[in-house]
Amino acid sequence: MFNGPVKGDLENRSTALLALLSGVVFITSLIPFPMPGFLTGLPWKSELTSSLLIFGFLVWLLRCRRDRLASAFDSDSRPLYTVIIATIGLFVLWSAVSGTWAVSPRSAGQHTLSWVLFLIVILTFGTANKGKQFAIATIGTVAVIVAASSLIDFLTNDFASAEGTLRIRYAKYAELLLTIIPLLWAAAVSVRRTRTMLSLLICGALGWVAIMLSLSKGAFLAGVSSFVLMFVLVAVFSRGYRVRALKFAAVWLGLTIFFQLGFSYLMTVPSTVDYISGKADATRSTSSMRVFTWRIAEKMAYDNLLIGVGADNFGFRFNESRLAYARQHPTDTDLEIGEDFMFERAHNEPLQVLTELGVIGLTLFMMPFAIFAYWTARTIWQRRNIPPVFLACVAGMTGFLMSSLVSSFSFRAIQNGLAFAIVFGLALRYLRRAGTQTQGRDPRPAGIDLLRTAKLATVGGLVLAGAFIFLSGAAGVSRLYQLRAQTTESSGQQATLLRNAIEWDDENAAAHSDYAMVLAGERDFDAAIRELRRSIDCGAGATQVYSILANLQTQAGEMPSAAKTMAEAVAIYPRSVFARVRYAQMLELEGNHSAVEIQIAAAKKIDQKQSNGWIALIRDGDAAAFQASLKDDTITPPADLRPYIAVFQFVDREALARALNR
DSSP states (O other), X not given: OOOSSSOXXXXXXXXXXXXXXXXXXXXXXXXXXXXXXSOOSOOOHHHHHHHHHHXXXXXXXXXXXXXXXXXXXXXXXXXXXXXHHHHHHHXXXXXXXXXXXXXXXXHHHHHHHHHHHXXXXXXXXXXXXXXXXXXXXXXXXXXXXXXXXXXXXXXXSOHHHHHHHHHHHHHHHHHHHHHHHHHHXXXXXXXXXXXXXXXXXXXXXXXXXXXXXXXXXXXXXXXXXXXXXXXXXXXXXXXXXXXXXXXXXXXXXXXHHHHHHHHHHHSSSOOHHHHHHTSSOTTOHHXXXXXHHHHHHHHHHHHTTTTOSOTTOHHHHHHHHHHHHHHHOTTOGGGGTTTTOOOOOOSOHHHHHHHHHHHHHHHHHHHHHHHHHHHHHHHHHHHOOOOHHHHHHHHHHHHHHHHHTTOSOGGGSHHHHHHHHHHHHHHHHHHHHHHHHHHOOOOOOTTOOHHXXXXXXXXXXXXXXXXXXXXXXXXXXXXXXXXXXXXXXXXXXXXXXXXXXXXXXXXXXXXXHHHHHHHHHTTOHHHHHHHHHHHHHTTOOOHHHHHHHHHHHHHTTOHHHHHHHHHHHHHHOTTOHHHHHHHHHHHHHHTOHHHXXXXXXXXXXXXXXXXXHHHHHHHHOHHHHHHHHHHXXXXXXXXXXXXXXXXXGGSOHHHHHHHHTO
C-alpha cells in the first residue's frame, strides 16, 4: 500500500536522477527536434533515449551491493513468475530469429531490442523494493507534463488547421496514460495524508484530461473501461477503501462529463464523444481505414500463418498482400483507401504479431498474459482483500490491451511498451509477494549461483542495450543528414549528404527518394530509377511514387519499363483513378491504343469526374485543366483531384511562381 510521499530509494541521488530521466524518456516525442520534411522508417528518438537510460541503469546496477544485484533477478522460485519471464524471453528470441527470413532484418532487430528493454523493466519492477513509489513519482511527472503540453497546444493553435497534427501527437500518449494513470488514482485512494492524496489526485486528473484532449476514440473508450473496472474492483475487493473509491469515482465521472459537454457546447474543438458519434467525423474515414487495414493484415497472416513475415516487417510486405487481396476481391470499393499512404502498422497489436511472427509468435505473445490472468484470479479468490494499487495495475493493463485492438501504437511506440512493462512488473511483484505470504517460499533450485546468473544477465542486457543505442542512433544520424540535404542548395552537397544518410540507414525510404530526385536533376536517370525503386521496396509504394518512377523511366527512354511500373501500381490499387489514367498515358506513348481505352473506361466507371479531371491535367496542364473545369461540371478541377499530392507532378511550377510574385 502507498502510505506517503516518495522516500526510501528516491532519497538516493542516483535513484532520484534515474526517476527524472525516466520521465524525460516518456516525453521525448514532445520535445521539438529538427526533422526532415519527408520522414519515413522506424522511430528512433524515444528508442535512443530509452536504451541510453536502461544502459545507464544496468551500469549502475553492476556497481550496487552484491545482494541488491542478486535481488533484482531473484524470482523467489515462484513457478508462474518464472514461466511468465521465460515465455517473454522466448518471444524475444523468436522475434530475433524472424530476422533470418524478414525483408528487413534491421526492423526485426529493432522490434527484438525493444522487447529486450521491456523485459528488463519487467524484471526490475517485478523485484524492486521501492518500485511502486518510483513508478508513481515518474507517472505523476509524465501526467503533468503531457497534460500541460496538450492544454497549451489546444489553447494556442487553430484547431481546424492543426487537427491532424494535434491528434497524432497526443494519441500515442493517450494509450500510455490510460495504462499508468489509474495507479495515481488508486494511490490517492490508498494514502492517508491529505496533502499527498490531493497531489496524487491532481496529477491523476490531469492525466485523464490529457487522454480526453487526445481526441482518440479508442483510447477514450479503453480509458473509460479501465477506470470503471478499477473503481468496481476496488469497491468489491479492497476492504477499507470502498467509500473513498466511490467518492473518487464520482469525481472522475464529473470531470469526464464536464470536459465532454464543455468541448461540445462551449468550444469550437469537438469532444471525443463527438468523434465517436460521427458528429465531428461524418465520413468515419479513420475507422474505414482501420477495417480495411485489418482485412489486408488477415490476408498477410493467412499467407504466412506459421512463422509470419518477420518482426516489424508489416509495412514492407503490405503492398504485396494488398495486391493478393485485390486479385481475390477486385470489386471491393475499399481498395480506394490509402493510395497515397504508407501503411506501417496493422492498428491491432495481436493481429500484427500474427502477421509478423505467425501462430508461433502469437502463442508466445499471449501466454504470459493468460498465465497472469489465471494467477490474478487465483490470488483474488484466495485473499479477497486486495490493495487498490494492484487492482489499478490490472485495470490499466486491461485498458492498454483494449486500446491495442484498434491502435497503431501499442507496443510499437516504445514509451507505451515501457509504461506497460512498469505496470506489469509492479503487478507481478505483488503476486509474488502474495504467493510467498500465503504459501511459503519455495526452496531455491539447487546448483544455481544467483549472483553469477544476475551478473551474466546484466552484462547481456548491457550488450543488447548498447546495440539498441547504435541502431537507433544510426537512424537518427541518417535523418539528420537527410535534413541537412533538404536545407542545402548545392546539388553536389545534397548528393553527398543523402549518400551519408543512406549509409547510416539503407532502409530510409525518404532518403532514397530525395536522392533519386537529386540524381534526376543531374540527368543520371538510371541511378535515380534504382534509388526510387529502393524507396518503394522500403515501403513507400504509393501511387504518386509509382508515377514519379514511371516519369523517370520515360525520361531515360525506357517506355516499356514505365508502362510496367504503372501496371504494377494499377494491380495494387485497382480503384485508383489516377493510377489508371497515368497508366493509360504510358500505354498511349507506347502506341497501345486499345489498352488505353480499357484503362480510361475502367477509370470512368470508378469516378467519371475524377477521370476527366486527371485526363485534362495530364494531357493539357494545370491552367488548361482548371479553365476546362469552369466550363464543364463533369471535370474535377486540379485542386480537388485525389490524391492531391500527385497533382504537383503536373503543375507548371515556373508559371505558378510567376503568378505568386506578381
